[in-house]
Amino acid sequence: MAAAPKHTPHPPIVYSFPDAGGLVDGLAEFIIKAQKDAIDKRGRFTIALSGGSLPKNLQGLIGKDGVKWDKWQVFYVDERAVSLDDPDSNHLACTQHLFSKVPIPSNHIHTIDVSLLDDLEELSDAYEKELITEFAHRDAARFPVFDLILLGMGPDGHTASLFPGHELLAEGDRWVAYIEDSPKPPLKRITFTYPVINHAARVAFIAAGAEKAEMLARIVDQPELGLPASRVTPAHPGQLFWFVDEAAASKLQYTKTSFQDHKL
Numbered sequence: 001m002a003a004a005p006k007h008t009p010h011p012p013i014v015y016s017f018p019d020a021g022g023l024v025d026g027l028a029e030f031i032i033k034a035q036k037d038a039i040d041k042r043g044r045f046t047i048a049l050s051g052g053s054l055p056k057n058l059q060g061l062i063g064k065d066g067v068k069w070d071k072w073q074v075f076y077v078d079e080r081a082v083s084l085d086d087p088d089s090n091h092l093a094c095t096q097h098l099f100s101k102v103p104i105p106s107n108h109i110h111t112i113d114v115s116l117l118d119d120l121e122e123l124s125d126a127y128e129k130e131l132i133t134e135f136a137h138r139d140a141a142r143f144p145v146f147d148l149i150l151l152g153m154g155p156d157g158h159t160a161s162l163f164p165g166h167e168l169l170a171e172g173d174r175w176v177a178y179i180e181d182s183p184k185p186p187l188k189r190i191t192f193t194y195p196v197i198n199h200a201a202r203v204a205f206i207a208a209g210a211e212k213a214e215m216l217a218r219i220v221d222q223p224e225l226g227l228p229a230s231r232v233t234p235a236h237p238g239q240l241f242w243f244v245d246e247a248a249a250s251k252l253q254y255t256k257t258s259f260q261d262h263k264l
């Protein structure tokens with residue numbers, strides 16, 4: 001059974017931007033603020049990134065003042081069981097769009113152990129251990145508390161590698177799980193589970209483009225449908241944000257908040 005959040009979640013905050021460029025700039029500002037809060041409190045910034053359309057939306061961070069790259073510890077919310085230079089690798093996408101262009105120490109980017117690609121159980125266990133090394137000796141919590149997790153939303157409502165109707169939606173114990181029958185290629189992947197995602201201090205979805213409009217309305221306006229992205233409900237004091245452009249938000253009823261007027 002999936003572990004239920006201990007406290008009632010805050011309602012999501014939806015930031016809508018006129019276009020993709022505004023979204024990229026707003027997202028960079030938001031990440032830098034989350035980074036500052038985390039470094040002020042604990043001297044480091046733990047962030048988990050998705051693949052898909054997310055990496056290209058991180059380009060607003062390139063050359064930006066105030067980014068303390070040496071304080072970042074980066075994990076992947078999900079990763080495809082492929083080599084790190086495979087076109088399907090989420091790490092490759094993040095490297096091409098961001099990490100190859102900024103001074104982040106390479107040992108602060110936690111990739112999968114590609115020597116274990118033939119055994120998904122070992123691959124996911126090893127990634128879970130990587131998380132334990134980073135978090136368990138510092139935080140007493142049962143699950144890691146990321147400062148920020150960035151997610152995408154697929155056209156079927158999936159997020160990370162948590163797909164509609166899949167048994168992994170009910171995983172409430174493991175930090176990292178594996179899937180061998182992903183409905184979206186490639187078949188084999190590892191993924192953070194809901195307890196990890198829902199323990200983060202901040203979780204932000206990024207969704208842009210008209211092709212996301214219908215599913216975005218279902219996820220945000222009809223959480224009772226229980227689609228995978230709707231199950232992201234960070235427990236108090238965590239907060240869920242959506243960064244969307246007007247095209248993606250065109251069918252959404254939910255109240256939007258102005259990013260500029262809202263105090264982060």
Ligand SMILES: O=C1O[C@H](COP(=O)(O)O)[C@@H](O)[C@H](O)[C@H]1O
Pocket residue numbers: 049050051052053054077078079080090151152153154155158159160161184
């Ligand atoms: O397969 C994946 O898909 C989701 C959503 O991708 P998007 O291209 O529709 O944004 C992504 O968040 C996840 O990391 C990836 O492995």
